[in-house]
Amino acid sequence: MNWGSELWDQYDTVAEHTQKGIDFCEKYQHFLKERCSIEFEYANKLKKLVKNYQPRKKDEEEYQYTWANGFLDMIKELHDLAGQHEVIAENTQSSVIKELQSLVAELKADRKKYLLDGSKVQDQLKVSKAQLEKSRRQYEKSFKESEKALEAYRKADADINLSRAEVEKQAKYKQYLETHRNQMMLKGQQCEKCKNDYASQLQQTNTQQRDHFTVLMPQVFQQLQTMDENRINRQKEFFKQCANIERNVVPIINTCIDGMEKAAASIDPKQDSKLVVDKYKSGFSMPDDIPFDDLSSSPFPESNSNHSTPIGTTRSNTISGRSKTKQKRVGIMNLFSGSKIIGLLTDESREDFSDLPPNQRRKALLKKIDGFKKDIARETAEREGMLKMKEVYAKNPALGDPHTLDKKIEENAQKLDSLNSELRKFQNYLADAEGKQRISGSDDSISHSTSEGSVQNSNVVSAPGTPQAQHAVYEVYDPHISDDEFDDYPVPPSSIPDEDMMPEPIEQEPVEPIEQEEFEEEAFQVIGTCRAVYKFDADNGSSVSMEEGEEMAVIEQDQGDGWTRVRRKDDTEGFVPTSYIQCHFYDQDEV
Secondary structure, three states: OHHHHHHHOHHHHHHHHHHHHHHHHHHHHHHOOOOOOHHHHHHHHHHHHHOOOOOOOOOOHHHHHHHHHHHHHHHHHHHHHHEEOOOOOHHHHHHHHHHHHHHHHHHHHHHHHHHHHHHHHHHHHHHHHHHHHHHHHHHHHHHHHHHHHHHHHHHHOOOOOOHHHHHHHHHHHHHHHHHHHHHHHHHHHHHHHHHHHHHHHHHHHHHHHHHHHHHHHHHHHHHHHHHHHHHHHHHHHHHHHHHHHHHHHHHHHHHHHHHHHHHHOOOOOOHHHHHHHHHHHOOOOOOOOOOOOOHHOOOOOHHHHHOOOOOOOOHHHHHHHHHHHHHHHHOOOOOOOHHHHHHHHHHHHHHHHHOOOOHHHHHHHHHHHHHHHHHHHHHHHHHHHHHHHHHHHOOOHHOOOOHHHHHHHHHHHHHHHHHHHHHHHHHHHHHHHHOOOOOOOHHHHHHHHHHHHOOOEEEEOOOOHHHHHOOEEEOOOOOOOOOHHHHHOOHHHHHHOOOOOOOOOOOOOOOOOOOOHHHHHOOOOEEEEEOOOOOOOOOOOOOOOOOOHHHHEEEOOOOOOEEEEOOOOOOOOOEEEEEEEEEEEOOOOOO
């Protein structure tokens, strides 16, 4: 289908149609701009919505539940979905709108050029037709003048009714007649010339008109047609490109929606109920039945004044009886009740979380212990790296001076000692909370035993009982602790209270000693095996040497200080670096 042959007489209509096509492109460009603005606005509002519902510091406890975590995961997916809407807007702006702007500018320039060419062709045809019209009018005018001259000559030649005077002037008449004849001949020649010019111009105009409608204008129409078809094809590509932009983000949006479904599926009411129990469980026992308060047991106290007490004695005896029972469990923990000791124990309670309910206290202590273990693991790994680097420097001094690491290694050792001390202290707090035996070698236990005037070289365990006993301690013999181990923990004299300030001890039932055989059986139980990865030379009495690849039995796990207690095949026992061995621990069934 060719516009040049089909629309040869619709040049103005075609020019207007091409202008409408360009206007539509500009309209589509404005549409895309508004679409991108809406996408950006929608994405920003979604992100703002997600930000407004992000957990705040005061609400962090809620997000340990699955329903809160599910909501948090859902709004995270919503944030990603908002990002995909931004991707749609950005890609549309960078690719479609930018290319569309270039297309509109190109179409305007091409249309202007093609219409200018068409105007020139039309102007040439108009000029040719104007010249044809001019030559036709000249020919017509010349023809009329020639006819008029011929008619005058004929009239003069045929007039025989001449007066005498005119006869006398015959000679002049002949001259007059000759003049008309010459005029006729001249006008005839002019007419013939104009006729030939007219015929020539007519032929030329017809040729130009033929070329105009068969060659020149069809070329202009073809250019306009090609331009318009190119515009339509580019618009088609833009439509597809916009669709592809959205299609490319649909999988990601679907992934976000899948993530929302997954977040919904992750909500577990049973687990949330368990978390509520773990969070709010106090650990206290349920109260016993309220005893019957028999006020009629001594209705007449005056009659038995020598043997009875005032009314209400039964209740007091009941309460005091319970107190006695508790005093048996407390042991000698109430030896010191001075203001100094109470102040000391009150300060300690702020650190060991003893003001919390038992279950909450245990959770807080476990969290604290985990933090110390992580710090110890980090410092231990850093120490091993420095030791290996020092060994490399020692073997190859060109790489560096090994003594430059001594200060860092010493600082690392001090950090490890401090962390291990804190770890043991909080492990003892945990042992107190769980009613277990304290860990030996604790700086915290030594400080308590010395500050309260208790027997040295003992392991300290907190005892349940009265409110005063929540921070008090009593001592239990631990056969694992040798006298040499306590030499490293000197007791400062200032920590032992004066005898004058010490209250008289309360009579307590003696604490039954724990048989040493039970501890020995538990201490020497094999809990796994290990293989030495590196050679190690013992540098003190508590450690043992081992060769690379040596198989040994594990009798005590690493307590967070970087050392594991092992037993060699020759029955020698001691500690070796945990990082130097590979361990395999038995299951409970195997043990």
